[in-house]
Amino acid sequence: MMTLTSGKRYHIKTFDGIEVVCSFYLIGASSYFELGSLGRLEISDVHVIREVDPGSKLEIDKTSKSPWDSQVGGSHYTDKAIQPLQRTLLNKGYEAFSGACYTKIDKYTTRVKDNEVEQLKKAKHVLELWIYEAEQQANK
Numbered sequence: 001m002m003t004l005t006s007g008k009r010y011h012i013k014t015f016d017g018i019e020v021v022c023s024f025y026l027i028g029a030s031s032y033f034e035l036g037s038l039g040r041l042e043i044s045d046v047h048v049i050r051e052v053d054p055g056s057k058l059e060i061d062k063t064s065k066s067p068w069d070s071q072v073g074g075s076h077y078t079d080k081a082i083q084p085l086q087r088t089l090l091n092k093g094y095e096a097f098s099g100a101c102y103t104k105i106d107k108y109t110t111r112v113k114d115n116e117v118e119q120l121k122k123a124k125h126v127l128e129l130w131i132y133e134a135e136q137q138a139n140k
Protein backbone atom coordinates (compact mmCIF):
# COMPACT_ATOMS: atom_id res chain seq x y z
CA MET A 1 0.00 0.00 0.00
CA MET A 2 1.25 3.46 -0.91
CA THR A 3 2.06 5.90 1.90
CA LEU A 4 0.24 9.17 1.29
CA THR A 5 1.66 12.56 2.26
CA SER A 6 -0.61 15.43 3.25
CA GLY A 7 -0.52 18.29 0.73
CA LYS A 8 0.77 16.13 -2.16
CA ARG A 9 -1.15 15.61 -5.39
CA TYR A 10 -2.28 12.15 -6.49
CA HIS A 11 -3.85 10.56 -9.54
CA ILE A 12 -6.89 8.71 -8.19
CA LYS A 13 -9.75 6.67 -9.60
CA THR A 14 -13.18 6.55 -7.99
CA PHE A 15 -15.09 3.30 -7.79
CA ASP A 16 -17.36 4.75 -10.49
CA GLY A 17 -14.33 4.76 -12.81
CA ILE A 18 -13.71 8.52 -12.84
CA GLU A 19 -10.03 9.48 -12.86
CA VAL A 20 -8.84 12.82 -11.47
CA VAL A 21 -5.76 14.49 -10.04
CA CYS A 22 -6.30 16.10 -6.65
CA SER A 23 -4.60 16.91 -3.36
CA PHE A 24 -4.61 14.65 -0.32
CA TYR A 25 -4.95 16.04 3.19
CA LEU A 26 -4.54 14.51 6.62
CA ILE A 27 -5.86 16.80 9.32
CA GLY A 28 -6.15 15.24 12.75
CA ALA A 29 -8.04 11.98 12.37
CA SER A 30 -9.56 13.06 9.02
CA SER A 31 -8.02 12.09 5.69
CA TYR A 32 -9.53 13.07 2.38
CA PHE A 33 -8.90 14.07 -1.23
CA GLU A 34 -9.85 17.67 -2.01
CA LEU A 35 -11.63 18.21 -5.34
CA GLY A 36 -12.06 21.98 -4.96
CA SER A 37 -15.59 23.08 -5.80
CA LEU A 38 -16.53 19.41 -6.31
CA GLY A 39 -16.09 18.64 -2.63
CA ARG A 40 -14.10 15.93 -0.91
CA LEU A 41 -13.68 12.19 -1.25
CA GLU A 42 -12.80 9.92 1.63
CA ILE A 43 -9.73 7.77 1.14
CA SER A 44 -11.95 4.67 1.32
CA ASP A 45 -13.88 5.88 -1.76
CA VAL A 46 -10.95 5.86 -4.19
CA HIS A 47 -8.07 3.85 -5.56
CA VAL A 48 -4.80 5.78 -5.51
CA ILE A 49 -2.89 5.19 -8.72
CA ARG A 50 0.23 7.31 -8.18
CA GLU A 51 1.70 10.52 -6.81
CA VAL A 52 1.88 13.37 -9.30
CA ASP A 53 4.87 15.72 -9.41
CA PRO A 54 3.97 19.38 -8.83
CA GLY A 55 3.61 21.27 -12.09
CA SER A 56 3.58 18.17 -14.28
CA LYS A 57 0.77 17.55 -16.72
CA LEU A 58 -0.69 14.13 -16.09
CA GLU A 59 -1.19 11.84 -19.02
CA ILE A 60 -3.65 9.16 -17.94
CA ASP A 61 -2.94 5.83 -19.61
CA LYS A 62 -6.13 4.11 -20.64
CA THR A 63 -6.15 0.61 -22.03
CA SER A 64 -9.77 0.84 -23.07
CA LYS A 65 -11.36 3.76 -24.85
CA SER A 66 -14.35 5.40 -23.29
CA PRO A 67 -16.57 8.19 -24.61
CA TRP A 68 -15.16 10.36 -21.80
CA ASP A 69 -11.89 10.52 -23.78
CA SER A 70 -13.37 12.59 -26.61
CA GLN A 71 -15.48 15.67 -27.17
CA VAL A 72 -17.39 17.09 -30.13
CA GLY A 73 -16.79 20.77 -30.91
CA GLY A 74 -13.68 21.59 -28.92
CA SER A 75 -11.75 20.45 -25.84
CA HIS A 76 -13.20 22.73 -23.16
CA TYR A 77 -14.51 19.70 -21.20
CA THR A 78 -11.83 17.09 -21.87
CA ASP A 79 -9.14 19.58 -20.78
CA LYS A 80 -10.63 19.61 -17.27
CA ALA A 81 -9.62 17.17 -14.54
CA ILE A 82 -13.29 16.25 -14.28
CA GLN A 83 -16.03 17.06 -16.78
CA PRO A 84 -19.38 18.61 -15.77
CA LEU A 85 -21.35 15.44 -16.49
CA GLN A 86 -18.77 13.43 -14.51
CA ARG A 87 -19.26 15.87 -11.62
CA THR A 88 -23.01 15.24 -11.75
CA LEU A 89 -22.44 11.48 -11.74
CA LEU A 90 -19.93 11.67 -8.89
CA ASN A 91 -21.87 14.08 -6.66
CA LYS A 92 -25.52 13.32 -7.44
CA GLY A 93 -25.50 9.75 -8.71
CA TYR A 94 -26.59 7.87 -11.80
CA GLU A 95 -30.23 9.04 -11.79
CA ALA A 96 -29.22 12.71 -11.84
CA PHE A 97 -26.62 11.93 -14.52
CA SER A 98 -29.35 10.28 -16.64
CA GLY A 99 -31.55 13.35 -16.28
CA ALA A 100 -28.68 15.64 -17.26
CA CYS A 101 -27.99 13.50 -20.35
CA TYR A 102 -31.66 13.59 -21.35
CA THR A 103 -31.69 17.38 -21.03
CA LYS A 104 -28.48 17.81 -23.05
CA ILE A 105 -29.69 15.52 -25.83
CA ASP A 106 -32.99 17.42 -25.97
CA LYS A 107 -31.09 20.72 -26.15
CA TYR A 108 -28.79 19.58 -28.96
CA THR A 109 -31.60 18.08 -31.06
CA THR A 110 -34.05 20.97 -30.75
CA ARG A 111 -32.01 24.16 -30.85
CA VAL A 112 -31.69 25.97 -34.17
CA LYS A 113 -28.11 26.68 -35.19
CA ASP A 114 -26.26 26.88 -38.48
CA ASN A 115 -24.21 23.80 -37.62
CA GLU A 116 -26.98 21.18 -37.37
CA VAL A 117 -24.61 18.26 -38.04
CA GLU A 118 -22.34 19.29 -35.15
CA GLN A 119 -25.36 19.60 -32.83
CA LEU A 120 -26.47 16.07 -33.78
CA LYS A 121 -22.93 14.78 -33.20
CA LYS A 122 -22.96 16.38 -29.73
CA ALA A 123 -26.28 14.67 -28.98
CA LYS A 124 -24.84 11.35 -30.19
CA HIS A 125 -21.78 11.82 -27.96
CA VAL A 126 -23.93 12.46 -24.88
CA LEU A 127 -25.97 9.35 -25.73
CA GLU A 128 -22.70 7.37 -25.96
CA LEU A 129 -21.73 8.66 -22.49
CA TRP A 130 -25.13 7.66 -21.15
CA ILE A 131 -24.89 4.15 -22.66
CA TYR A 132 -21.35 3.74 -21.31
CA GLU A 133 -22.40 4.68 -17.77
CA ALA A 134 -25.54 2.50 -18.00
CA GLU A 135 -23.26 -0.44 -18.85
CA GLN A 136 -21.04 0.46 -15.88
CA GLN A 137 -24.13 0.43 -13.64
CA ALA A 138 -25.25 -2.94 -15.03
CA ASN A 139 -21.81 -4.45 -14.32
CA LYS A 140 -21.77 -3.42 -10.64
